[in-house]
Amino acid sequence: MVRNIDWGEFKAFRATSTKEQDNFMTLIDFLKSYYNMFSAHDIYDTLKNDETSNMMLEKRDITDAEGIEDYLFKV
8 A cells, every 4th residue: 555655744753763773764664653554565665656765765776575675684
């Protein structure tokens, strides 16, 4: 399920987050928490649909849902 990312809510989520991590991992945690997304396919589709988060995917050479899973496994 593709959702539009609410960047205002993300900023509030990031401000209250106690984890030390980069914005990409914080964004993934936000999608899991705020939108109850746990499927790598849903997370990837949502990130791919948004211009800013798509740049985050490209920076990390993530091209599919398996890439999200691999990235999460490495971190």
